[in-house]
Amino acid sequence: GQNIDQPTEMTATEGAIVQINCTYQTSGFNGLFWYQQHAGEAPTFLSYNVLDGLEEKGRFSSFLSRSKGYSYLLLKELQMKDSASYLCAVLDSNYQLIWGAGTKLIIKP
Amino acid sequence: NAGVTQTPKFQVLKTGQSMTLQCAQDMNHEYMSWYRQDPGMGLRLIHYSVGAGITDQGEVPNGYNVSRSTTEDFPLRLLSAAPSQTSVYFCASSLRIAGANVLTFGAGSRLTVL
Numbered sequence: 001g002q003n004i005d006q007p008t009e010m011t012a013t014e015g016a017i018v019q020i021n022c023t024y025q026t027s028g029f030n031g032l033f034w035y036q037q038h039a040g041e042a043p044t045f046l047s048y049n050v051l052d053g054l055e056e057k058g059r060f061s062s063f064l065s066r067s068k069g070y071s072y073l074l075l076k077e078l079q080m081k082d083s084a085s086y087l088c089a090v091l092d093s094n095y096q097l098i099w100g101a102g103t104k105l106i107i108k109p
Numbered sequence: 110n111a112g113v114t115q116t117p118k119f120q121v122l123k124t125g126q127s128m129t130l131q132c133a134q135d136m137n138h139e140y141m142s143w144y145r146q147d148p149g150m151g152l153r154l155i156h157y158s159v160g161a162g163i164t165d166q167g168e169v170p171n172g173y174n175v176s177r178s179t180t181e182d183f184p185l186r187l188l189s190a191a192p193s194q195t196s197v198y199f200c201a202s203s204l205r206i207a208g209a210n211v212l213t214f215g216a217g218s219r220l221t222v223l
Contacts, residue, residue, distance in 0.1 A: 004151065031209060042199060042214035043152075050209065087152070095206050096167075099151030 002026045004100035006088050011106045012078055020073045020086050020103045028093020034062055034073045035087040037102065043087055046073070075105075083107045111135050115200050115215030122190040122222045130185040130218050132200030138213075140206045141183040142167070143175065145196040146217075152199070158183055159206055190222045 005023045012018040024032070031050040035043035049055055049064035049071060061074040073086055085102040092098055113134045122128055134141065142157035154167030158177040172194060174186040183202075187194060198218045203210040 008149075033211075035212075040217075042216055043212075044214070045211040048209045048211070089152075096154065097152075097212075099153075101149055101151045 002092065002098045004088055004090060004098055006086075006100040006103045008101070009104045009106065011108060012075075014078055014080060014107055014109050016078050017074065017076050018078060018105065020075070020088075020105065022071045022073070022088035022100055024069050024071070024088070024090045024098070024100075026090045026092045026098055029066060030091040030093065030095060032062075032064055032071050033089045033091070033097070034071075035089065037085045037087055039084070046086075078107050080107050080109070113200055113202055113213050113215040115198075115218055117218060118216065119219050120221070122187070122220065124190060124192060124222060126190050128187050128190065130187075130198055130200070130220075132183045132185065132215055133181050134183075134200075134202045134213070135181065136202065136204075136213065137180060138202035138204055139180070140204070140210070141177065141200065141202045142212075143173070143183070143185045144199045144201060145169065146199060147196050155185065155198075157206075187220075190220075192222045194220065195222045196220060 003025045034046040037043040047062040054063045059076045064071045085104045087102045088100040089097045116131045143155040144152040156175040158164045200215040201212040
């Protein structure tokens with residue numbers, strides 16, 4: 001079966017760095033997405049990786065290793081507004097998105 | 110641009126009632142989809158459409174119908190509501206189905222079935 005694993009919840013301190021991991025086992029691979037979802041709101045796009053390596057976008061970076069079935073989202077200089085759930089999703093060989101359950105990130109002052 | 114507009118935002122139904130969740134996008138996106146989101150689970154695809162007149166089933170289609178008569182609109186119909194359909198529903202669209210096409214989500218519809 002297809003599976004995406006992420007930690008359920010993480011806590012970090014304002015101003016610090018946090019890494020949210022995502023491991024996947026899917027039928028084929030056509031890219032990996034990270035979305036951010038604030039409580040009670042819709043998911044919004046953060047990043048897309050299809051090749052191995054690190055993609056940096058301001059305070060957020062996303063890494064992919066296709067051989068290990070592994071990605072992480074790195075958030076630097078954490079702000080209170082980064083408190084949200086972070087969803088990992090893989091586009092499989094049929095171009096269907098397989099979603100992880102999400103990681104709830106709690107930022108403490 | 111309005112993006113993806115979903116209505117209603119909240120709805121309470123009794124078991125056995127039917128209703129339609131509306132979804133409209135103004136971005137000329139080919140691909141539209143409906144997801145449900147339940148606590149502790151990933152988003153699950155209900156139905157999707159790759160263009161007007163074309164629909165297909167996702168992971169959890171039972172109890173739901175869709176149609177795509179225009180590019181803009183993709184309503185989701187609950188035929189006979191059951192408590193197991195209590196969930197938050199999201200409509201999402203993208204330019205195409207493949208590749209780095211980012212999904213744009215509607216604001217969500219919270220449905221409670223008593």
